[in-house]
Amino acid sequence: MDLLILLALFAVACITGGIIERSHFRHIKKREIELLDRPYISFENNSVDPSRKVAQTRLVSGNIAIGGDYFKNVIAGLKSFFGGRIGAYEPLLDRARREALLRMRESAPDSDIIINVRIDSVNLNSANARKAPPRISVFAYGTAVTYEK
Numbered sequence: 001m002d003l004l005i006l007l008a009l010f011a012v013a014c015i016t017g018g019i020i021e022r023s024h025f026r027h028i029k030k031r032e033i034e035l036l037d038r039p040y041i042s043f044e045n046n047s048v049d050p051s052r053k054v055a056q057t058r059l060v061s062g063n064i065a066i067g068g069d070y071f072k073n074v075i076a077g078l079k080s081f082f083g084g085r086i087g088a089y090e091p092l093l094d095r096a097r098r099e100a101l102l103r104m105r106e107s108a109p110d111s112d113i114i115i116n117v118r119i120d121s122v123n124l125n126s127a128n129a130r131k132a133p134p135r136i137s138v139f140a141y142g143t144a145v146t147y148e149k
Helices: 002-034 070-082 090-106
Strands: 054-067 113-123 135-147
Touching: 002 090, 054 090, 090 113, 090 135
Parallel strands: none
Antiparallel strands: 054 135, 113 135
16 A cells, blocks of 8 residues: 555656656747847957947846655666766756746846856755755856947
8 A cells, every 4th residue: 555655656746747847848938939139159369240339338247946746856866876977967957047048037137148158057966865866956147239320
């Protein structure tokens, strides 16, 4: 009976985690499409159009703290036991990176381009919390450039 309850909880965690993840990816994709006219680049040389006069520059940033689910943690634990790529965590990292970049871009609605974009991440799990699901914080930042009209 206990095993049945455990399997049911794993199934609920798997289904719920998958639904939440797919919903977040759809939301991210929609927002990325809306922001296609506001580019961002990761290098600073030749980034600013020399034929246009810069009206304003400012630091912009976006961050997110995001966590995984217990089901993926179990799968990742098994995978790490045998070695190899831990694919269960890759969607979590992708969601966090894309969300941080979107939040950075959304914080500069009047800018024409964001240059010198950088991304930093931090593992929020403590070293002794091996059984906890993964938690990560991602911070994206860059320089928003607005040209004179």
